[in-house]
Amino acid sequence: MKDSDLYRKQALDSAQERDEFQHAIRIITPKAWIYLIVFLIIFVGCLLWLILGKISSIVEGQGIILAKNAAIINVMSPISGGYVSAVLVNPGQEVKKGQILATLTNPNMAAEAKELRKYIEQEKTKLNNLSATAQKEIAIRLKHIEESMNYAKTINANLKEKKEHLESLLKIQETAFKKGILSRLELNDMQVAYYDAKEQISKNQNTLVELNQNRNDYIESWNTKLREQQEKVAQSEFNLRKLLENLNLTENVYSPADGVIATNYVKKGDFLTEKQTLTNIITHSNDLEVVAFFNANEGKKIKIGMPAKVFPKHFNTLEFGGVVGRVTYVSELPINPPSIESTVENQKLVDKFIQQGPVFKVKIALIHSSNTPSGYLWTTSKGPHERLSIGSIASVGITVKKQHPLAIIIPIVESAKNWMIGEND
Secondary structure: OOHHHHHHHHHHHHHHHHHHHHHHHOOOOHHHHHHHHHHHHHHHHHHHHHHHOOEEEEEEEEEEEEEOOOOEEEEEOOOOOOEEEEEOOOOOOEEOOOOEEEEEEOHHHHHHHHHHHHHHHHHHHHHHHHHHHHHHHHHHHHHHHHHHHHHHHHHHHHHHHHHHHHHHHHHHHHHHHHHOOOOHHHHHHHHHHHHHHHHHHHHHHHHHHHHHHHHHHHHHHHHHHHHHHHHHHHHHHHHHHHHHHHHHHHHEEEOOOOEEEEEEOOOOOOEOOOOOEEEEEEEOOOOEEEEEEEEHHHHOOOOOOOEEEEEEOOOOHHHHOOEEEEEEEEOOOOEOHHHHHHHHOOHHHHHHHOOOOOEEEEEEEEOEOOOOOOOEOEOOOOOOOOOOOOOOEEEEEEEEEEEOHHHHHHHHHHHHHHHHHHHHO
16 A cells, blocks of 8 residues: 555545534534523522422412491381382492382372372361351351440440439439438439449440450350361371371382492382391491301311402403402301301302302401502502402402422422332332
8 A cells, every 4th residue: 555545544534533523513503502501591490499489378269348347237128018119229239328229119008198188188178168157157246246236335325424414413412402402212212313324334334345255255266166177187287298208218218328239139019028128238348358268178277367369250360460368267167058148148149159068257358558549459460440349259369388399399209219119119
């Protein structure tokens, strides 16, 4: 072999090795480097999460938003034996004090009012007739009395003239008697005539007084009859006003307080029994809370003070998140359906809450915030512009435990290790 051939072979081998090395280097492309860096970041992130992160154990239930320390007012029927004309409110609707909730029909009171109106008209007719009769009778009687009084006055005037004449004669005769011109018998006759005239004047004067009194008494007797009839009419009108007021009160059922309608127990056309519940109202409060219900397995894990999140069903959870709260009460034992109904006053909600079996009752206080329109702290935003409303149904999540991931993984690994060792044995 020539030296030139040897050199050529070595050069070719060296060039081939260099090409293979460069080809091996080109296997790790820039794209592959990106994948590698991303993998390292994920690996480091997972490692940090295993060391520093926490896993929350959350139990879920359902609840209703209520006013804290709110009262439930039963609105009763004010009548018995009537009918429901209309129900003007629906469950969940907010109402104000004095707002009309329902209208009723009371046929008994309506018939009584009709009869009383008829009676009043009859009594008014009697009063008008009595007044006309009184005027007529009084006019006739006054005319007769006036004639008698005029006659008595005329006689009285004549008697006064006679008395004055006799008085003059008596003085003359008394003088004559003193002088012995007139006898005692003649003087006595004159004195008798004089005092007789004087007595007649007195009697006639009494007659005038009696006639005047009779006139007044007669007028007063008719006035008494008129007053009695007027009082009868006035009393009947007063009774009618009271009856109409009661009719208005019974035909219109008003809200006794501000609040939210919980449940309606009647509908249009229903017959009303005595003290029948028409509807009930959950009163308003400046502070809201959530009463939630959790099945027995989950509820026994809940403790007072645990954080909670409340997600009202009528708000978009993805947009607003939930309201932040904290557990303030947990029932010691699962509660029965009547206890739930006494809280929510709605049988359908009771059925909804207990459909998975016995439940624990939990109260959650909502965290206030002055930076949100609703006045409460939300998880992902300032929340909706609307305020939370009493009676709203909500999903509730309560964090019952937080653990490091390693605290969960290590026991699993040890269990797997023990299982494998047991299998090998």
